[in-house]
Amino acid sequence: xxxxxxxxxxxxxxxxxxxxxxxxxxxxxxxxxxxxxxxxxxxxxxxxxxxxxxxxxxxxxxxxxxxxxxxxxxxxxxxxxxxxxxxxxxxxxxxxxxxxxxxxxxxxxxxxxxxxxxxxxxxxxxxxxxxxxxxxxxxxxxxxxxxxxxxxxxxxxxxxxxxxxxxxxxxxxxxxxxxxxxxxxxx
Numbered sequence: 001x002x003x004x005x006x007x008x009x010x011x012x013x014x015x016x017x018x019x020x021x022x023x024x025x026x027x028x029x030x031x032x033x034x035x036x037x038x039x040x041x042x043x044x045x046x047x048x049x050x051x052x053x054x055x056x057x058x059x060x061x062x063x064x065x066x067x068x069x070x071x072x073x074x075x076x077x078x079x080x081x082x083x084x085x086x087x088x089x090x091x092x093x094x095x096x097x098x099x100x101x102x103x104x105x106x107x108x109x110x111x112x113x114x115x116x117x118x119x120x121x122x123x124x125x126x127x128x129x130x131x132x133x134x135x136x137x138x139x140x141x142x143x144x145x146x147x148x149x150x151x152x153x154x155x156x157x158x159x160x161x162x163x164x165x166x167x168x169x170x171x172x173x174x175x176x177x178x179x180x181x182x183x184x185x186x187x
Contacts, residue, residue, distance in 0.1 A: 008023060
């Protein structure tokens, strides 16, 4: 499937009741929706079985779409320690699925994702979804009911935007010094 795209980014919005995923394809520096959806876990009572389902589904998505990179939303700090622990485990299992396929992972704080997509770090899920829809030209009938899917796609799009930023200077004053310091970045 990767022949069609220059790069594929999988975005994950971890959760233990609903986990969102979104795959973004990049062709000629233009991002497009490949697929987005959710994994509903609330019917499963056993937390460990939920984790197993997350691992298997993320692994299946990676097997099917062969993403080049993963962007995952970092858990935000809440007051409920048990909820944070469960969310961290869900994130860890999704990360493990990517690591099992040697997919590089980048973690983004929710505020950074919202800022990259809407320009407002405190934007609502609905505002993020609307901007994702507009930016990627997603039709109304393709928009999901559960916004965990658009949150995951937002993580992938944030990662894409981060990749467009200029490389930070390493203090080098010349191209020769840069090339000497970064031979892997020169073709």
